[in-house]
Amino acid sequence: xxxxxxxxxxxxxxxxxxxxxxxxxxxxxxxxxxxxxxxxxxxxxxxxxxxxxxxxxxxxxxxxxxxxxxxxxxxxxxxxxxxxxxxxxxxxxxxxxxxxxxxxxxxxxxxxxxxxxxxxxxxxxxxxxxxxxxxxxxxxxxxxxxxxxxxxxxxxxxxxxxxxx
Numbered sequence: 446x447x448x449x450x451x452x453x454x455x456x457x458x459x460x461x462x463x464x465x466x467x468x469x470x471x472x473x474x475x476x477x478x479x480x481x482x483x484x485x486x487x488x489x490x491x492x493x494x495x496x497x498x499x500x501x502x503x504x505x506x507x508x509x510x511x512x513x514x515x516x517x518x519x520x521x522x523x524x525x526x527x528x529x530x531x532x533x534x535x536x537x538x539x540x541x542x543x544x545x546x547x548x549x550x551x552x553x554x555x556x557x558x559x560x561x562x563x564x565x566x567x568x569x570x571x572x573x574x575x576x577x578x579x580x581x582x583x584x585x586x587x588x589x590x591x592x593x594x595x596x597x598x599x600x601x602x603x604x605x606x607x608x609x610x
Contacts (some may be wrong), residue, residue: 448565449474451498455509460551464560466507467560468500477566483575493570494578495561501580504559511552513590518545519596526603539607542600549597 449470456464476496481491522545525538563580571577 448562452558452562459554459568463507463555466504468504468559468566469496470562470566473497473500474569477569477573479568480573482573490574495568497570497578501563504555507557508552508556511555512596515545515549515552515593515596519599522600522603526606535607539604542604542607544602546597546600549593549600552593553590553597556593 452470453466456467460507473493473496476489476493480493481489522538522542525541528533529538567578567580
């Protein structure tokens, strides 16, 4: 199966409401086809790079927004867990934590899929034009998942507290 089709299938099966937040791989491939072989700095090439950077900014911003949302949510869940007394609804807190953990894993997957799409389209561009595109900026949050990994570990520690072995 071609990558573009498998990407669309993966999006449809995991979190369809995030569909517009993924890299527009199909649009990038269409723009890439407009570039004449081994030509660089043409209008088509410049349009491709602008579209690529626009997509990069879109999914990078979505990733950072989700990380921020999850940091706040983790603090809320910690507060609920700390104030849970014997009469509290432990089952609901367990469900909330399991759902939260699932969302964290989905965001990891979102970052991986976008990174794969980015690498594939940059590789196709290099093959067609002979030039390598440098991505702007330093470390990108969807690649450096330190914050998300820390949230995931804390969530798992809370789950272990509620579900002792």
